[in-house]
Amino acid sequence: MKKIRVLVAKPGLDGHDRGAKIVARALRDAGMEVVYTGLHQTADQIVNTAIQEDVDVVGLSLLSGAHMTLFIDVAVLLKEKKMDDVLIVGGGIIPEEDVPALRKAGIAEVFGPGTPVDDIVRYIKKNVKR
Amino acid sequence: MTELSKKVIDGDQRSIARLITLVENNAADAVETMKKIHSHTGNAQVIGVTGVMGSGKSSLIFELALAYRAEGKKVGIIAIDPTSPFSGGALLGDRIRMTELSTDDGVFIRSMGTRGMMGGLTGALYDVVEILDAAGMHVILIETVGVGQDEVDIVKIADTTLVVLVPGLGDSVQTIKAGLMEIADIFVVNKADKPGVEQTIAELESMLDLVGHLDHRTPIVATSAKNKKGIKLLTSKITEHQEYLKKSNAFEIRRRQRYEAELVEIIRKRLMDFIFDEKKLKTTVDSCIDQISKKELDPYSAADQILGKILR
Numbered sequence: 001m002k003k004i005r006v007l008v009a010k011p012g013l014d015g016h017d018r019g020a021k022i023v024a025r026a027l028r029d030a031g032m033e034v035v036y037t038g039l040h041q042t043a044d045q046i047v048n049t050a051i052q053e054d055v056d057v058v059g060l061s062l063l064s065g066a067h068m069t070l071f072i073d074v075a076v077l078l079k080e081k082k083m084d085d086v087l088i089v090g091g092g093i094i095p096e097e098d099v100p101a102l103r104k105a106g107i108a109e110v111f112g113p114g115t116p117v118d119d120i121v122r123y124i125k126k127n128v129k130r
Numbered sequence: 131m132t133e134l135s136k137k138v139i140d141g142d143q144r145s146i147a148r149l150i151t152l153v154e155n156n157a158a159d160a161v162e163t164m165k166k167i168h169s170h171t172g173n174a175q176v177i178g179v180t181g182v183m184g185s186g187k188s189s190l191i192f193e194l195a196l197a198y199r200a201e202g203k204k205v206g207i208i209a210i211d212p213t214s215p216f217s218g219g220a221l222l223g224d225r226i227r228m229t230e231l232s233t234d235d236g237v238f239i240r241s242m243g244t245r246g247m248m249g250g251l252t253g254a255l256y257d258v259v260e261i262l263d264a265a266g267m268h269v270i271l272i273e274t275v276g277v278g279q280d281e282v283d284i285v286k287i288a289d290t291t292l293v294v295l296v297p298g299l300g301d302s303v304q305t306i307k308a309g310l311m312e313i314a315d316i317f318v319v320n321k322a323d324k325p326g327v328e329q330t331i332a333e334l335e336s337m338l339d340l341v342g343h344l345d346h347r348t349p350i351v352a353t354s355a356k357n358k359k360g361i362k363l364l365t366s367k368i369t370e371h372q373e374y375l376k377k378s379n380a381f382e383i384r385r386r387q388r389y390e391a392e393l394v395e396i397i398r399k400r401l402m403d404f405i406f407d408e409k410k411l412k413t414t415v416d417s418c419i420d421q422i423s424k425k426e427l428d429p430y431s432a433a434d435q436i437l438g439k440i441l442r
Contacts, residue, residue, distance in 0.1 A: 001155060001156065001245075025221065028221045029214075029219060031219045033219060033220045033222060033241075034219065034221050034222060036221060036225075037232075038226035042233075044232075048232045051143055052232075052238055053222075053239075053240065053241060054148060
């Protein structure tokens with residue numbers, strides 16, 4: 001039986017993983033298989049993990065402010081490795097004005113603080129590409 | 131599909147990952163590819179790592195993988211975590227301890243949920259071992275879910291089984307219980323930086339004193355994955371065990387047992403699919419269940435009827 005596989009990853013140097021863990025747990029409870037990699041991941045590590053785990057979704061969480069670099073690095077590298085059928089979503093402290101540029105770079109949706117987890121589950125189920 | 135099998139045999143990571151997804155989802159498209167790769171298998175050394183939860187299996191596997199990489203060997207890792215019986219979802223968190231391996235081309239790690247399989251393993255495990263073997267991995271490390279006392283199915287698939295314990299798990303009676311304690315080819319007492327390690331080793335030794343066969347006494351290795359201690363000794367004990375298997379005929383016997391278990395599993399899956407397929411036996415099965423509930427039929431005669439339709 002097909003299950004949605006999601007990589008939840010924290011790029012960069014901030015150590016705030018509560019949000020990522022809560023989202024991981026919610027996706028698990030929604031019947032998805034969630035690969036959780038822990039803190040301080042480089043774009044290379046995230047993309048290699050996405051390839052080996054053959055995930056349908058990559059969820060990035062970042063609270064340090066480096067999202068314009070790190071989210072986009074991951075998106076570019078995924079595309080380079082021909083993983084362009086993977087849905088990329090982001091979360092954390094992301095200013096509203098950065099969102100259009102992130103969307104343009106391939107981050108399909110950005111979920112800010114206070115987003116009900118059910119919204120994230122629904123979004124993924126609706127938009128997963130394969 | 132021939133394309134995919136070729137790429138898997140060439141070791142292409144994306145293709146290995148795709149094929150694993152196909153077998154996990156039980157997709158019929160995987161069968162032809164699996165048929166093609168079998169003749170390329172049989173070279174990988176399969177090491178099972180099992181033990182209670184929190185015993186440090188992931189960290190130990192990370193250290194073992196580093197040691198095998200230093201020898202120039204390619205390493206495949208299958209890390210299994212439990213699937214929720216309620217939601218069907220799973221949180222696969224074993225990679226947290228293996229981050230540094232994820233950018234090494236000579237390592238392929240796959241996290242898997244148990245997906246309803248009992249025994250600490252996952253249904254597609256035989257297939258995944260075949261895939262990683264065909265893809266040229268020299269060593270395949272399998273991490274079971276954190277097990278209790280009788281989840282021992284790993285022995286059906288591993289050449290060498292490590293049972294990982296930690297100090298302070300219980301008294302000496304625990305070590306003479308059946309199940310997990312009987313399947314070790316090597317006992318690993320991990321977290322040996324913690325107090326109580328001498329006592330745990332002594333209890334294991336006295337348990338082994340009671341065991342009859344003396345041609346190969348199960349080694350006990352104290353490790354501390356955290357402090358990178360004891361890993362060299364452990365890999366040398368694994369090598370010794372492999373040599374012991376190959377000198378005796380035990381290696382052939384174990385491989386035959388694996389193929390037997392794999393074959394039975396494939397047949398079981400196909401039978402179940404056949405029995406519960408709407409277009410095949412599902413209606414007969416449903417009407418049998420109705421009759422059993424009404425006491426018009428007993429379950430054994432119902433089974434005879436159903437099997438009769440398959441075996442005629």
